[in-house]
Structures are given as C-alpha cells and as structure tokens.
Amino acid sequence: NAGVTQTPKFRVLKTGQSMTLLCAQDMNHEYMYWYRQDPGMGLRLIHYSVGEGTTAKGEVPDGYNVSRLKKQNFLLGLESAAPSQTSVYFCASSYVTLDQPQHFGDGTRLSIL
Amino acid sequence: DAKTTQPPSMDCAEGRAANLPCNHSTISGNEYVYWYRQIHSQGPQYIIHGLKNNETNEMASLIITEDRKSSTLILPHATLRDTAVYYCIVRVRNTAGNMLTFGGGTRLMVKP
Numbered sequence: 001n002a003g004v005t006q007t008p009k010f011r012v013l014k015t016g017q018s019m020t021l022l023c024a025q026d027m028n029h030e031y032m033y034w035y036r037q038d039p040g041m042g043l044r045l046i047h048y049s050v051g052e053g054t055t056a057k058g059e060v061p062d063g064y065n066v067s068r069l070k071k072q073n074f075l076l077g078l079e080s081a082a083p084s085q086t087s088v089y090f091c092a093s094s095y096v097t098l099d100q101p102q103h104f105g106d107g108t109r110l111s112i113l
Numbered sequence: 114d115a116k117t118t119q120p121p122s123m124d125c126a127e128g129r130a131a132n133l134p135c136n137h138s139t140i141s142g143n144e145y146v147y148w149y150r151q152i153h154s155q156g157p158q159y160i161i162h163g164l165k166n167n168e169t170n171e172m173a174s175l176i177i178t179e180d181r182k183s184s185t186l187i188l189p190h191a192t193l194r195d196t197a198v199y200y201c202i203v204r205v206r207n208t209a210g211n212m213l214t215f216g217g218g219t220r221l222m223v224k225p
Contacts, residue, residue: 004156042215043157090156092213099145099164102213104156 002026004105006091012111013081021076021108023091029103030096032074033058034066036087037107043090049074050096081112117201122220125195131188133219135201138182144204146177148186149215150197157200157215160186191223 004025013019023032030051035043045058047066055066063085065077074093078085088109092102118136125131137146147162161168161175163184168175174187188195200218 042217043213092156099162101147101149101159101162102157103159106156107154 004091004093004103006089006105006108008108009106010109012113013078014113015081015083017081017112018077018079019081019110020078021089021091021110023074023076023093023105025072025074025091025093025103027093027103028071029093030071031094031102032068033092033094033102034064034074034076035090035092036060036085037090038087046076046089083112086110086112117203117216119199119201119217119219121217122222124222124224125188125191127193127223127225128190131191131195131221131223133186133188133199133201133221134183135186136183137201137203140181140203146175146181146184147202147204147213148173148175148199149202149213150195150199151218152194152197157213160199191221193223193225195221196223197221 007022033048034046037043044060046060046064047058049055049068052071067075088107090107091105094100094102145162145164148160149157151157161170161173163175163177177184198218198220200215
C-alpha cells in the first residue's frame with residue numbers, strides 16, 4: 001500500500017508565485033490534514049477536512065486555501081507565495097472513529113525566494 | 114490536551130532495549146497516550162497508543178502507570194534505524210480539528 005503520498009517532494013518558488021501541493025491517500029480515510037513544520041519546531045495545523053467537499057481552518061490558515069473534491073485527495077494551495085511560507089509541509093489522514101491515529105506522508109519541502 | 118514532559122535526548126546501545134519515558138500528570142480520563150517518531154527528513158510515523166492498559170504491537174510496547182500520570186515506550190531490540198525523535202502526545206480521541214501537538218520530543222541515538 002502507498003499510504004499517504006505527497007507531490008511534489010521539493011519545490012522552489014519566487015515570491016508572488018502560486019502553486020498547489022497534492023496529497024493522496026489510499027486507506028479510505030475520512031479525515032485529512034495539512035501541517036507545516038519549521039526548523040526546530042513542532043507541526044502546526046493549517047487546514048483539515050472531515051470528508052469530501054468539506055474543509056475547515058486550523059491553527060495557521062492565513063495565506064493558504066484547500067480543496068477536497070474527492071475523498072482520497074486533499075489539495076493545499078498558495079495563491080501568492082511569501083518567504084514566510086518556506087517550510088516543510090506534511091499531509092496526514094485518519095479514520096474518524098474512536099482513537100485512530102494519523103498517518104503521514106513524507107512531506108513537501110518548499111522554499112520561497 | 115494534557116501537556117507532556119520528555120527528556121530531550123537519550124542514548125541506547127544497538128540490540129538493547131530502549132525505554133523512553135513520558136510524564137503527563139494532568140491527563141484526563143478520556144485522553145489517550147500516543148507515540149510517534151520522526152526520522153530525519155521523513156514524516157512522523159505512528160508507533161503505538163493506549164488509554165490505560167499496556168499495549169504491544171510489532172514495533173514497540175507501551176507501559177502506562179496505574180494512575181496514568183506517566184508512560185514508557187519500549188523498543189525491545191533497538192537498531193540503528195530507530196535513531197529518531199520520539200514524541201509522546203496526549204489527546205482526546207480523534208475529533209474534528211483535533212490536531213496533534215508535537216512538543217520537543219526525545220532524540221534517541223542508537224549507537225553501535
């Protein structure tokens with residue numbers, strides 16, 4: 001099983017450019033999440049989704065948009081990239097029931113110049 | 114979610130058991146203890162979780178004290194590939210928007 005797959009793995013952008021990060025999971029999970037991790041820090045939740053067609057804001061949503069048109073995919077968009085958005089982005093997914101853990105992808109390393 | 118306290122770093126000899134402690138003295142009755150690890154440059158990896166009973170899976174064992182104020186993750190036969198940062202997280206069961214809060218964790222170095 002692939003689990004959670006993130007594309008691309010690396011990207012360099014110029015300030016003001018836009019891009020979309022793709023997360024795909026093959027575990028039929030209802031919940032999906034986007035986190036960012038800055039050097040020496042823990043993960044911070046950007047946006048999350050509890051099902052197809054629904055999204056909600058997390059801890060640090062400004063400057064990002066998301067969409068979940070299909071259950072298995074969760075897209076994270078940067079409309080106008082800023083250097084402060086240089087980070088490693090992790091996608092995660094989980095079942096909704098009881099105590100099920102989150103499963104993570106290997107991340108997208110994004111640098112904005 | 115309850116706050117957790119972990120030692121910042123630990124060493125372990127390859128082949129020996131690694132015992133990673135975690136204090137969570139403010140844990141409430143409906144909060145689970147989760148353990149994740151993050152190997153350099155990779156995404157966090159789920160290891161194990163429990164509520165009050167000890168748990169074991171193919172990766173590790175989780176020992177939770179009777180008062181639930183602390184727990185220990187045990188890697189029975191540590192290998193070099195177990196070198197990583199280990200995070201103890203206490204949270205209620207999965208609810209919408211209930212993100213994982215990763216603290217500083219314990220940096221485990223497995224040495225030959």
